[in-house]
Amino acid sequence: MLYLIFLLIALGLFAALLGYVSQRRHGESPIMEALSGECATCSSSSSLCEQECLMEAATKPVEYFEDEELDRYVGRPSDSYTEEETQQFAEVLETLRRDEVKAWNRSLILRGINMPDGIKDEFVTLAE
Secondary structure, three states: OHHHHHHHHHHHHHHHHHHHHHHHHOOOOHHHHHHOOOHHHOOOOOHHHHHHHHHHHHOOOOOOOOOHHHHHHEOOOOOOOOHHHHHHHHHHHHHOOHHHHHHHHHHHHHOOEOOOHHHHHHHHHHHO
16 A cells, blocks of 8 residues: 555656656746736647636627627537628638737637638638
């Protein structure tokens, strides 16, 4: 029994060491990045930072991008849009600056609007 406890402690220490080495290798810790409050500097490799920014955005009023007409699609599944409806989303997406694309996606999420499957590839390309 004592052997098992020592083995678990050793495994925990080994896992902590691997985490530390990984953080040092990849730069600043995602936790520290998120705590900095700089959502504009979030990178795609930091999902924690994105989550923190989304939570921060949830406490602020929803930001609109001259897309109030999309509010009628609240709760609609992403695979149920017609070609014309998908084109409405594409028109908004094409008018955004690159630095606004992620904020627009957050706005859609907070408003309960699912982005149509037909423009997700274009969104991912612009959001990078």
